[in-house]
Amino acid sequence: MTHRSLSAFAVLVVWVLLATAAAAQQSTDSLDTAPPGAPTINQSLEMRSAGSPRISPDGHYVAYEITHTNWESNAFERELWLADTATPQRIRLTSSKGSSYDAHWSPDGKWIAFLSDRPPLLAGAKENKAQIYLISAAGGEARELTKIETGVNSFSWAPDGRSIAFTASDPQTKARKDRDDRYGEVQVISGDYSMTHLWTINVPAAESLEGGDSTHANNPRQLTEGNLFTVGAYAWSPDSTRIAFSAQRDPELGSAETADIYIVTLTDRAVKKIVSTPGPDNDPVWSPDGTEIAYETADSSEYAFYTNHKIAVVPAAGGAPRVLTAKFDEDAAPIGWSAEGIYFAALQRTYAHLFRVNPKTEAIERVTSPNSFIAQQFSFTRDFRQAAFVGAADNTYPEIYVSALRPFASRALTANGDQLKGFHTARRERIEWTSPDGNAKIEGILIKPADWDPNKKYPLLVVIHGGPTGVDRTSLAADRYYPMEIFAAKGALILRPNYRGSAGYGEVFRSLNVRDLGTGDYADVISGVDYLINKGWVDRDKVGAMGWSEGGYISAFITTSSDRFRAVSVGAGISDWMTYYVNTDIHPFTRQYMHATPWDDPEIYRKASPITYVKKGTTKTPTLIQHGGSDKRVPLPNGFELYQALEDVGVPVRMLVYPTFGHPINKPKQQRSVMEENLHWFAHWIWGEPLTEEIH
16 A cells, blocks of 8 residues: 655545554553643543432342443443432442442332343353342352343243243344354345344242342243344333333334334233334333323324334223323333332433323323533332432532432432543533524533633534434543543534534424435534634634444545544444435435435435535545444445545545444554544644554
8 A cells, every 4th residue: 555645735644543552552552641621531531420220128228239330341341330419428239340230129129120241151161141149138159040142131020920021032043043154144125134022030039039049041032023024112110911012013123113023922922913013112101000001102193213202101902092292392202100100211412311290181291400511321219209310410420319309309319420520521511502404403512622712713623423323412421432621621613513413402402404414414514613603713724523323424524525624533434315315224314315216316425425416626624534344234335435536536535444443433452543533633633743654
């Protein structure tokens, strides 16, 4: 490969990043520094986070996960912790190789079941598969409950505590093994599915568990089987005799709209479909008396990714469903049903809250407060008087909280925000501007340097979220992909626009980019840039943009459609919608947003594709491209298509491929590379620092 000089404004070189430990260590030695007051990239990657809280039935304890970085195994691993809700005491509950996660309390509160992929390997296995383990709430050794060949996907205690339901994927059939022996590995597209099915396993008596006996002697029992459907979410009936579940025709993401609600009876394994409305039906929740089931529904043959999901209720014996939240203008899904109503969580602009709907009157009330608070991942006590959840206020780090539900008065149980002590983090605030077409108010998060001076002009970096139904918020988080705290400490303003299509602003707003992808999204971003320029805060000659997934697509649109940006970074972005459509694993997404296939309306696909505008005369923005080599959501050809086009028109471009990764880059060493490459790219093009072709 011939390397050509940057000074000649020639094309940079494509690097295929093999993601070796040596390369990662090289970049660590050379770049693990940060401006005063900001965490380094390594420090950011090593910050712990807490999630998945599960409150005990009596409310005395909360089990939760802490995610930490294991550089040796190159993994973000999870361990279980236990917090006393009445004291500051926090205890680490598990400690092993691999991860332990998804804790669930036994109904009597004496045991905690969880999933773990800890060693040893099952005989003949190439990697550890998650199994169910049991541990006493008082601590001690965990005991393995299952030995499932394909691993356990999810599980749930029966209300009577005698058994646990779980889902697992079917193992490879003998016919498939015979075929592989005869022909080698061959993949049949839209075939060779491995369905997920429901199982139960008895929980040994307490004396056996306390005595340390082997607990996987009880053979699991399969409740559903065959190739007619694959099981998704599920819930036990209050009397432990039935399980309601959602299932779709196959595991393809594009088949999600076929999901319906079923019930299986444990005694005879009889399966009955009780809901079959247009669009997907998911997440069943039983009424306290076991006579009804609430569930999430699209309730429309016009279902699309951008339309509202609603809560409906159907008799457990079957019958006509009744929609409860038709007037609630956001996605709603039931998470618990008490005597007072059905609880559900929903986004509200940049915040998130818990709501309760009365199934008789359909009246909805918000439970959590204040308005400017993010509350999510709820679990409830047996009597629904208390809840545990993950929460964060403006400019605070997410913590595990506990609160009564009447009145709501939250209290933090963890202090992970202490990791930021000693750093001068940038400040986040919400701003608002009007879209160029006047159709909407666009909200964004403005991140200001700690020493912000409104009389100065700053470089501006636009960091664009994915989705498109993602949403950016004012809470703090450890940086991933883009080292925003370092950018701010170097003296940049950072804009995170919640462009049209973002979640939290209602169905009409989420629909504004239908048949307007790229052009409408870009207009929202550029109008936010103009808003800040008009405030007198931005050096218009030092503006950059970056984003992953949909954010990468909008960044690619900026590269090919604008000469106003000094540098761009495209992460796993779409460059050609036709290329995307025929390669992706989620075809309905494209058809729904375009209202057509490429064969029905090639012009809308052309209009929305960044690649269309490469020869329009404005394409000259230096562009960094980063992509997972095994990405099925936005397949790699999109990255190569943009790279080759920019190379052909003489635009500085650098491309890195992370060969074994899918859509997210989800291991710490490779995330370190992604972060350092972005830091290096914008440090050069925005701040004028030296740029080399070294892998970072």
